[in-house]
Every structure is written in structure tokens, then in C-alpha cells.
Amino acid sequence: MLFNLSKSMLFYQEEINAILKKFNVDKKQGLSKAEVESRIKTHGYNKWRTHESKSLLSLFLAQLQDALIYVLLVAIAITAYMGEYIDAIIISGVILINAGLGVYQEVKAGKAIQALQKLAALKATVIREGIRQIVDTFTLVPGDIVVLETGQIIPADIRLITSVNLQVEEAALTGESVPVYKDAKTLPSGNHVVLGEQKNMVFMSTLINYGRGLGVVVATGRKTEVGKIAENINTTETKTPLEIRLSELGKTLGKIALGVCFLFFIIGFWQGRPLADLFLTAVSLAVASIPEGLAAIVAIVLSIGVTKMSKKNAIIKRLPAVETLGSVNIICSDKTGTLTMNQMKVMQAYTFNSGFVSRINTSAKADLLQLSKIMQLCNDATLTKHQQTGDPTEIALLDFADQLNINREQINLNYQRIDEYPFDSDRKMMSVIVTNHAKTELLVKGAIDQILPSCSHIQIGTEVKELTETKKQEILKSSEQMSAKALRTLAAAYKPYPKKIEKENWEKELIFVGFVGMIDPPRKEAKKAIAKAHQAGIATFMITGDHKQTATAIAKDLGILQTDDQAITGHEWDSLSSKEQQEKINSLRVFARVSPQHKVNVVKRLQETGHIVSMTGDGVNDAPSLSHANIGVAMGITGTDVAKNASDIILTDDNFTTIVSAVEQGRNIYSNIKKSVLFLLTSNLGEVIAMLVSIVLGMPVPLIATQLLWINLLTDSLPAIALGMDPDDPSVMQHKPRPPKESFFAHKQGLRVLAGGCLIALVTLTAYTYAYSIKGYSPFDSSVPQTVIDYARSMAFMSIITAQLFYALAFRHYQKSIFSLGLFSNKILSAAIVLGVVLQLVLLEVPFLREAFKLSSLSLNDWGIVLTLGLIPLLANEIVKIIYRIKKDK
The missing domain is CATH 3.40.50.1000 (HAD superfamily/HAD-like)
Structure with a gap:
């Protein structure tokens, strides 16, 4: 049924029955499932506006907002102006593909984070279709009947129906740090009452720090008071410390790379090389040497990792x-x-008259029945054949009554709770006042060391006698016997309540009944x-x-x-x-x-x-x-x-086990990010060294601009991301925790990057110079035909990519052999390497692409040289690992 909510409706001045009528809801039955779905369509989900999802176009354009990309766009214009249209098209294609991959990674990471936010959504207890249910707070609709309990964050704006000692911390909304006492009574009509004085209303995002209540939702999402405020607030996304450190690392390396490329340009200019080619190559080298893919890789590895953790019960x-x-x-x-196990069960009961009772049965004595009655009525849990809610200790106490074959339903009908003093960690007691019309009693349950000093009398059988010091010591000794068996003790006491007493005097002059011993294995x-x-x-x-x-x-x-x-x-x-x-x-x-x-x-x-x-x-x-x-x-x-x-x-x-699993997963995620970072830095360093050495020595550069951009596209995407998704390493839990400020280059990893970069550069230059010798030339000759230079560059191009693809395997573990890890255990990395090689073959064998990238066909012998050279960095790394393991074993 549709209902109209006026913006000017002042719910705090409305009678609760009138409000329930307006929302067409019964407080005992709540809404039906169909009605909830209908109201969600009308009012939307119970959440205020968050960052709207960026369009694919805006994400794509964001990928292009980089200084180096702007320089590349200038380079495209220059090459097109010079008539090098194929080069211009290739550079444009690389930029577009790289941006496309960035968009894909952001979308995937964003979806993973959204899924986690749904998993972490707060819950609310509601009455729907006459049953108490626990639902996600974002599914609440106007008219929902919500159960309010201590420790709960208010899930919507709610008009109270009932309240018991309800106190709400409203600092999140009003700025007032003192808890506000709430009362379900209707406020007198008249002038508008400020939020802080609307005693029969509780508001979204405020906190119940005491008491309980029941209420009807009157506003959700943007229409709540805090939602109206949130609409006007612009929030910004924050980066993790890891992302910040990597961003700073990227900037530092970028400055170094730009310096090297500037040096590259100056040397080339001094040597009299063509300015246009020199400029384009220098810019491409800068793009290739700066690990701009770091942020995207970290985002996707983190999002995949935390999604994986959520499936293992850690959000x-x-x-x-x-x-x-x-x-x-x-x-x-x-x-x-x-x-x-959090499945408490009463194993023993003790009263002064009955002593220890382990086999609890229906022939229980009067004091034992009194003990159970107190434990049942001084209790907020529910226990039926089909459902149980509440604290496990309190559930165990209800089960204790069932063991005595007590009709709990009848007791609940006979007794009415009229007031309470909820449990808190300082008093370690909970007290309620109940009446059955014939008499009114104060019932108390709690820690025995708190209750016993507050007792002046004791129930023995059906009689009440003075609690002497001797009896107290006997009770404490019996409690210690239970505790020695790892049983948790909980005591009960009571006293008549003939007239109103201030709460601070409730728990005095009590009559001690007994205690129970529970265990949670x-x-x-x-x-x-x-x-x-x-x-x-x-x-x-x-x-x-x-x-x-x-x-x-x-x-x-x-x-x-x-x-x-x-x-x-x-x-x-x-x-x-x-x-x-x-x-x-x-x-x-x-x-x-x-x-x-x-x-x-x-x-x-x-x-x-x-x-x-x-x-x-x-x-x-x-x-x-x-x-x-x-x-x-x-x-x-x-x-x-x-x-x-x-x-x-x-x-x-x-579950504690989940905490340890989360630590293990966290270590693996960090380890995988580190693998990707070190691999990218090593690959980029290899390119920079090869180019810089060649120009210092006065040789033609082994790689031209389009080839450098292609290498950057290939290594920054396929193997780097695949390393970030490496299978979990069980051995991470055989090492001590990592110091929080430990650098990526700790444990000689900086030396490993430098050595790997030098090896990749050496392989590239070896292939390059060897290709000249095959054709009978030297790279220092001034009259080398262009076909020979293209052939030499093809050998260098294939060798550096092959070396980088194979070398990715070495980064799976700094100590373990690739064979002990399983050569194909990271199927994504294996696929990335195969796909990388296939793309190289396509580039080399398709005539149009070969000409576009200024490559030459390679013979079978040439491929043998390329593959042999490409394996050298990986094999060298494996030899170092063997030496490391031998030294470690000694």
C-alpha cells in the first residue's frame, strides 16, 4: 500500500499508533517481504549518496592525464608531421591499449571493493512477518519495526515505540558528547524541537550505549538527518601507506629515469644524431623506464587478495x-x-542445600528451581527448537531450565519485566524487576565475587537464613572447585521489591541462591x-x-x-x-x-x-x-x-584460526606485490642500461621508440600482474614478521634488481652486437645498411622480451627453485609468458606489423640464439639460489 510522507511531518509530536497507521504496519507483525521489496523500489536503499561510479569514458580519460603521455602525444604529432604515419599509429595504439588495461584493472578492483563493502555491511534486528530477523541495514525501509539493543549503531531515523533505560550517544550528529536519555512518550505539540531534544526519536549513525527499545523506521538513506548532511559533504578517497610508498618510489625512479633520458638526448645530440628520432626515442625510453603500472598492479592485487580473504571469513x-x-x-x-566453541553448556549447579549437582533432572529441589527461574527471567536471549538469539551464556541458562524440565513459556507469561539494570563490565551484574501481580521481585545474576559481597541472606531449601562468613567461605571454596575444572561460574540472587528503590541501591541486601558452572570447550x-x-x-x-x-x-x-x-x-x-x-x-x-x-x-x-x-x-x-x-x-x-x-x-x-589465516594471507599479498614491483624495476632498468650503454659507446640504439613502448606494454601488464596473483606460499609462516618500515630492497633485493637489470641489458646488447657480426659488420661501422640495423634490432628486441618473460619466473621466490615451486603452478604466469611469446611471433611474422615495427624475420638458428640468451638471466638467478641454499644448509 502506498503512503505519503510529508516533509514537514514532525514524528516526535505524533502519537505512535497514528504513525504506525500512516506506515500501514503492525508493531508485532512488521512488514511482509513483498511490502519491503515494494518500498525499496519507492524509497531506495537505506544509504546516502556515495561516490557515483565513474563512467568508462571518464576512467579512460583519467589514464591519459599524465605528463609523459602528453609528451607522447606531442611525439605523435611530430612523427605524423614528418610523414612517419605508421610510427604515429603504433604510438597511439600503445597509448590506447595501455589506457584500456588501466581501465580494466580499475573496474575490476572497484567491483571487488564494492563486494567487500556489502559483506561488511552492518546488520539490524527487525520484526518482519511476525518473526525477529537479522538483515542488512541498507535493506531497511520506512515502516520497518526495529529492535534496538546496547552496542548497536542506529540504522535509520526511528520513532520509538517502547524504551527501557535507553541512552544514546548522539555526538556524531549533534556534537553533544553526553549520552541522551530517550523515552518513547509523545512530546507535546507546539514549536519545532531541535534534534538534541527529540527524546522519542533516535537517529541514523548514533550509538546506543545503554538500554534497549523498539521503534518504527520513519526515514532512510538521504532523508535521514545524517543523510541530509552527507549529501553536502565531498569525501576523497585515501591511499594505503603501501600505495603512498610505491607512489613516492615511482616518482623518485621517474626523476632518475628522466635524468638518464635527458643525458641520453644530450649525448645523442652531441654525437650529431637525427633530432626527431632522438627526441622520440628519449621520450619512449622515459615512458618505458618509469614503472607507471605500479599503482594499478597494487590496486588489483590488493582487491583480489582481500576478496580471497573474505571467502575465508575475514573481511x-x-x-x-x-x-x-x-x-x-x-x-x-x-x-x-x-x-x-562459544557454545556454553551448564555442566554443574550449586546451592547450599543441594551441593554440587552434575546430573540435573526433574526432581530438583526448591532452591535449584529458584536458581533456574532467576537465570531465565534475568536474561535477554531466546531459545526455541528452530532458533536461538543472544549471548551464548544466556542461551546456556535457558537450556539449563530445559534440563530441569521447566515450562519456560509459562514462566514468561506469568512474570512481566517492569524495569532493569543492564549488565556492564564494571558491576559484572545484571538486575531486573519482575512482577506476577502477587509479588514484585528484584532478580540478579552475575559474577560470584561481585554478587556474594552484596548478599546478606541465603536461601537454603525453601527457607531464607542469614549469610554468615562461614557460609560465604564455603560458597567461595565450592566456586573455586568449579573454576579449577575450567568451568565458568555465574551466580544468582534476589530480594523482594516492595517499593521503588534508587538503582544504585538495587543490588544490596540480596538473598544468595546459588551458582552454575558452564564450559565452552x-x-x-x-x-x-x-x-x-x-x-x-x-x-x-x-x-x-x-x-x-x-x-x-x-x-x-x-x-x-x-x-x-x-x-x-x-x-x-x-x-x-x-x-x-x-x-x-x-x-x-x-x-x-x-x-x-x-x-x-x-x-x-x-x-x-x-x-x-x-x-x-x-x-x-x-x-x-x-x-x-x-x-x-x-x-x-x-x-x-x-x-x-x-x-x-x-x-x-x-574463529581464532581465521585471524592466523588472515595474517598468512596478508603476508602472501604483500609478498606478491613485492614480486611485481621488483620484476618491473628490474625489467625497466635493463632497458635503460641497454639504451644508455649503446649511445655512450656511439652505436645505433638497439631499440627504437615504438619497440620500447611495446616492451613497456607487454611487461607492465601480463607477467607483472600474473606475479601479483602468485599462489600462496605456505613458507611465509616459517619466517618472523616483517618490520613495518622494511624497504622493498631489504635482504639484498636492491642488489638483485641491479644484477637482473644488468643481465637483461647484457643479453640485449649481446644479441644486438652478435647480429651485426653474423652479417659481417660492426655496430661501430658508419656504413651499415639499414637492413642489417633492422635485423640487429630484431634480435635485440626479441631477446630482451624473451629474457624479461622468462625472468619473471625467477621472482616467484627469492630462495626456492622454480622447479620446487612447480614450473606451471602459477598458471596465470605460464599463460602470460606463452601469450607474450605468441604476440612476439605475430609481430614478427605478420608482414604489416613487422614493417610497422621495423623488424626483420628471424631464422630458426636466430631463434635458437634468442631463446638461449633469453634464458641466461633466469639460469643465472637459479645458480645464485643454489649457492644461497648451500650456504644456508651449512
């Missing part, structure tokens, strides 16, 4: 994280759900992942709110710590001075009973001692530690919107 939100992943040497992980795969991380020079820290005994037992099982003195509690940590913390932190592995503030402190201390830290988290209070860490990792299943927003990576499976 990279920020591309710089990929580079940082390779340097991580500490992983700080939460225990529950990440290192464990370690993930089987986590132990292997921790061992793998250790082998890679990465230490694993467990940081948890659980008891020290529980944390230590799990950590020992997983291989995180060896001795008990490697574990510390938050309280013990606080007792140390800053200097003592720095001295001790490297010897620790487990932090138990910690608060969010402890997490931040641990991250800072680790960073102060030179570590690169990855931190996991899922709650609102984890956001600071996620932000402070070098890599913040949020849980995709249990994580709050706040944690996800503060993170760099989201794990869609909440």
Missing part, C-alpha cells in the same frame, strides 16, 4: 590492514567464541593455529574476563602458556608500576578478570616494547582497545556495531 574493512598484517607479532585474543582447530602462529614468530595472548583458573586451564590446553606464572589478573596487573608492566609483559601470556581499560593498557604496553599488535573484541567497551591496536579484529557473529566500526577486520566466523 578487510581498511586496505592498510593488509600491509600491517604482515608485521603482526602479537595476537591478543578473547577466549570465549574465538579460542573456544576449546576449538579443536585453534591449537594448530596457535602453533602455526608461534612458528611464524607470532605470540598469542589470551585476554579474558574469566577467572584466572578457568583461563589458565584453557590456555594450557591450547598451548598458549606453559607455566602458571605466565598468567596474571587485572587486579595484579594494576598493582604493578608502568616500568614493571613493561618489564613483565613479554613473559606473560594470559590476562584474566580484565576490564576494557586493561585491554587498552596491555595494547599500549606491548606497542611501547616494539610489538605490532592485533586485538580481538566484540563489545561496546572493546572499541578503545580495537582502535589502539595496530589491527583491530571484530567478531562478525557476536560483535556489536560499535566494535565492528572500530575494527580493521571483521571475522564472519568468530
